[in-house]
Amino acid sequence: MKAGWLPKLMISPSVLLVLICVYGYIMFTIYLSFTTSTMMPSYGFTGPASYERLLSLENWQVSVGNLGVFAILYIGVAGLLGLAFAILIDQKIRSETVFRSIFLYPMALSLIVTGTAWKWLLDPGVGLEHTMQNLGWESFSFNWIKDNDMAIYCVVIAAVWQTTGFVMAMFLAGLRGVDSEQINAARVDGAKTWQIYMRVIIPQLGPVFVSAFVILAHMAIKSYDLVIALTNGGPGRSTWLPSVFMYQYTFTRNEMAVGAASSVLMLFAIGVLVLPYLLSEMRRVKNG
Amino acid sequence: MANAQATSHALAHTHGASGPATTFGIGRVVLYVVLIALALLFLMPVYVMIVNSLKPLDEIRSGNLLALPQAWTIEPWLTAWSTAQIGVQPTGLKPYFTNSFLMVVPAVAISTLIGALNGYILTQFKFRGAHLLFGAMLFSVFMPFQIVLIPMAKTLGLLGLAGTVKGLVLVHVVYGIGFSTLFFRNYYAAFPNELIRSARMDGASFFGVLGRILLPNSAPIIVVTVIWQFTNIWNDFLFGASFSDFSSFPLTVALNNLVNSSTGVKEYNVHFAGAFIAALPTLIVYLLSGKFFVRGLMAGSVKG
Numbered sequence: 001m002k003a004g005w006l007p008k009l010m011i012s013p014s015v016l017l018v019l020i021c022v023y024g025y026i027m028f029t030i031y032l033s034f035t036t037s038t039m040m041p042s043y044g045f046t047g048p049a050s051y052e053r054l055l056s057l058e059n060w061q062v063s064v065g066n067l068g069v070f071a072i073l074y075i076g077v078a079g080l081l082g083l084a085f086a087i088l089i090d091q092k093i094r095s096e097t098v099f100r101s102i103f104l105y106p107m108a109l110s111l112i113v114t115g116t117a118w119k120w121l122l123d124p125g126v127g128l129e130h131t132m133q134n135l136g137w138e139s140f141s142f143n144w145i146k147d148n149d150m151a152i153y154c155v156v157i158a159a160v161w162q163t164t165g166f167v168m169a170m171f172l173a174g175l176r177g178v179d180s181e182q183i184n185a186a187r188v189d190g191a192k193t194w195q196i197y198m199r200v201i202i203p204q205l206g207p208v209f210v211s212a213f214v215i216l217a218h219m220a221i222k223s224y225d226l227v228i229a230l231t232n233g234g235p236g237r238s239t240w241l242p243s244v245f246m247y248q249y250t251f252t253r254n255e256m257a258v259g260a261a262s263s264v265l266m267l268f269a270i271g272v273l274v275l276p277y278l279l280s281e282m283r284r285v286k287n288g
Numbered sequence: 289m290a291n292a293q294a295t296s297h298a299l300a301h302t303h304g305a306s307g308p309a310t311t312f313g314i315g316r317v318v319l320y321v322v323l324i325a326l327a328l329l330f331l332m333p334v335y336v337m338i339v340n341s342l343k344p345l346d347e348i349r350s351g352n353l354l355a356l357p358q359a360w361t362i363e364p365w366l367t368a369w370s371t372a373q374i375g376v377q378p379t380g381l382k383p384y385f386t387n388s389f390l391m392v393v394p395a396v397a398i399s400t401l402i403g404a405l406n407g408y409i410l411t412q413f414k415f416r417g418a419h420l421l422f423g424a425m426l427f428s429v430f431m432p433f434q435i436v437l438i439p440m441a442k443t444l445g446l447l448g449l450a451g452t453v454k455g456l457v458l459v460h461v462v463y464g465i466g467f468s469t470l471f472f473r474n475y476y477a478a479f480p481n482e483l484i485r486s487a488r489m490d491g492a493s494f495f496g497v498l499g500r501i502l503l504p505n506s507a508p509i510i511v512v513t514v515i516w517q518f519t520n521i522w523n524d525f526l527f528g529a530s531f532s533d534f535s536s537f538p539l540t541v542a543l544n545n546l547v548n549s550s551t552g553v554k555e556y557n558v559h560f561a562g563a564f565i566a567a568l569p570t571l572i573v574y575l576l577s578g579k580f581f582v583r584g585l586m587a588g589s590v591k592g
Contacts, residue, residue: 003413006494011409014402014465015421021462022428025439032438041442088323101578102327105334108574108581109567110523112540116547116563117333120340120556121353131352161333169582222432225525229544246434251530256438263434274430282423 026267029260037256050257060262062237063245066152070241071220073156074163079212081160082167087197089168090175100172104165111162115229118158119145122230148238151231155239158230159223167212174208175201214277218270242266334567341365341561348556364557368565372558374542375534381562384542388522388569390453391538395460396517402461403468403513404506408498410469411476412484422473429466436463437530444531451533459531460521467520468513471587475509476502508580515577516584519570539566 036046054060085103089096106114121127124143132140144150178201186196224243231239233248240248242262250259336353341364343357351358370380406425410418440459441450449455479502487501503510528538537545543566547559574581 001413001488003409003415007409007413008415010405010494011421014406014425014469017462018421018425018428018465021436021440021443022431023424025436026431028439029435041438085326088319088326091319093319093323099323099327101575102330104578104582105571105574106330107585108519108570110525110540110543110570112523112525112544113563113567114333116543116559117337119547120559121333121336126348126554126556127353131354134352161330165330166585169585173586218430224434225540228525228529229547232548243432243434246437247530250438260438263432263437266432267435270430270432274427278423278426278430282419282426 030264033257033261033264035257037260039254039256041256050255050261054258054261054265057258059237059240059248060242060245063240063242066239067220067241069152070155070159070223071217073153074159074220075213075216077156078160078163078167078216079209081164082212083171083202085164085168086171086175089172100165100169103168106162107166109162111225112229114158114162115226118154118161119230122154122157145231146235148235151235151238155223155227155230159220159226162226163216163219167216170208170212170215171205174205178204210277214273217273221266221269221273334564337560337564337567341368341557341564343557345553345555345557364555364561365565367555368546368558368562372546372555372562374545375537381539381542381546381565384537384539385565387453387532387536388539391456391460392518392521395457395464395521396514398457398461399464399468399517400510400513402465403470403472404503404510405498406465406469407472407474407476408502410473411479412497422469425466425469427466428463429470433463433526437526441530450531451536453532453536455531456527456536456538459527460517460524463527464517464521467516471509471513471516471584472506474587475506479505508583511577511580512584512587515573515580518573519581519584522570 031043031045032041033050034045034047035042036044036049089099089103093099122142122145124130124141124146127142129140129142132142145154182200183196186200191199222243223241224247227233227239227241227244233240233244243266246259246262246266248259249255249262339356340348340353342360342362343351344359344361344363347358368381370382371378372380374381374384410422444450444455444458447455447458449458483501483505484497487497492500522538523540524538525540525544528541529544532538532541543562546562
């Protein structure tokens with residue numbers, strides 16, 4: 001039905017809110033990144049100086065480097081574990097619901113809760129190291145969270161724990177959607193279970209791999225809460241991510257233009273990642 | 289759209305297309321051993337939180353995190369709840385727990401209503417730019433919120449809502465529109481058209497169709513949306529940390545302050561108790577309605 005005035009009127013508040021608070025604000029932040037704003041916004045246009053400063057800052061370079069390490073490991077490990085868990089769950093097991101619920105419950109927790117739990121679990125003074133030594137393994141050492149070079153891997157561990165169940169659920173839905181005739185045919189031909197997975201099922205999961213990749217990658221770029229709760233960016237700046245950098249420069253170091261520029265680059269990264277995905281999904285809906 | 293219903297349907301039924309025939313050989317034993325080991329590993333952090341929140345501090349220091357308490361105590365819970373130093377006063381997490389509820393209840397209610405209304409309009413009426421509008425809303429689900437922090441802080445200041453729970457409600461409503469619209473739009477897109485057409489024939493108005501036909505048949509998607517929004521907003525940290533002050537901190541921000549800014553003795557048991565208090569509401573919701581939570585997750589990932 002063609003929309004009369006009433007439906008248009010009723011959707012207009014949402015349209016306005018989205019236009020202003022999403023796209024208007026994006027424009028505003030982009031504009032700020034081309035000013036000399038410090039503690040408060042200032043509106044004189046000065047060109048790309050803050051981007052030059054941003055790219056030259058070691059704190060930013062470290063943040064981007066950390067994000068690279070974190071994102072690759074997080075996407076890779078959570079993706080593979082999620083697929084592995086889904087395959088395990090798919091073996092006509094008993095109490096499937098119980099296992100699924102256990103693997104997925106971390107997704108319901110606040111990342112601040114996750115961060116707090118893992119902070120002390122990984123802490124050498126009270127967590128795993130302390131516990132192992134207490135149980136009699138005197139030489140056991142695990143102090144990554146205190147180690148500049150290793151702390152970022154602690155963020156990976158906690159993030160993987162949080163999200164693997166989610167990836168599992170995505171793959172499980174994909175696995176269950178695979179045509180069973182092909183599987184039966186392969187089985188009749190004498191293929192073993194693992195061969196069926198490798199040759200028949202997994203090759204058909206392409207779209208799930210794409211979804212999982214986009215979702216995990218965009219979560220990696222947006223990661224903030226977990227780092228704050230787990231390491232607060234430290235030791236030193238060894239677990240800074242662009243999100244941490246943005247908050248620091250905008251709200252505590254009074255370099256708002258630089259902070260704005262960093263958030264624009266984050267948006268750009270997410271846009272490159274998500275827009276093609278969204279467009280293709282929407283086109284698919286339109287056509288069918 | 290491989291929509292939420294279809295996905296959860298596929299999840300819920302083990303037609304076992306790919307499972308092997310059920311023979312109880314050594315392979316099955318290994319399978320269950322692996323599954324149980326993984327399950328224990330996944331439960332371990334919450335187990336550690338619980339048992340250590342019920343121990344005196346010196347037992348954590350001298351013992352190990354996996355051991356059950358020798359001298360059980362609920363003291364850490366009481367401290368975390370009502371006396372731990374978070375703000376200026378030693379109030380514990382209690383007032384912040386209240387803040388979170390005052391924030392989450394209206395924000396969830398309003399954004400769910402808006403989602404239903406938008407979903408209805410986007411599926412039942414044709415107007416120019418509808419597709420673009422929906423796409424624009426979808427992207428807002430993915431964008432990094434860092435990009436809106438500065439102008440939103442400024443707006444809240446102008447509205448006199450800086451540092452208030454009301455301000456946080458507004459923020460969560462605004463950035464919740466994308467998700468709630470997505471949920472309802474996809475649900476109503478699959479809604480039987482005959483029902484709506486015959487109601488219109490009988491003279492049902494714009495709101496009549498929504499109130500008497502759509503909403504009474506929307507229980508599943510309302511539950512999905514409410515659970516999803518509740519979990520997301522309860523767990524939010526970035527907006528809370530950016531837009532609130534000591535009087536309006538949500539629980540996540542208060543918990544982080546408790547754990548990360550405490551000077552002197554680190555009261556691990558109090559931290560674990562506090563973390564568990566913050567986790568309880570969403571955990572309870574998850575345990576009661578995990579199925580709907582999964583549907584929300586899947587609808588959020590398999591877009592369209």
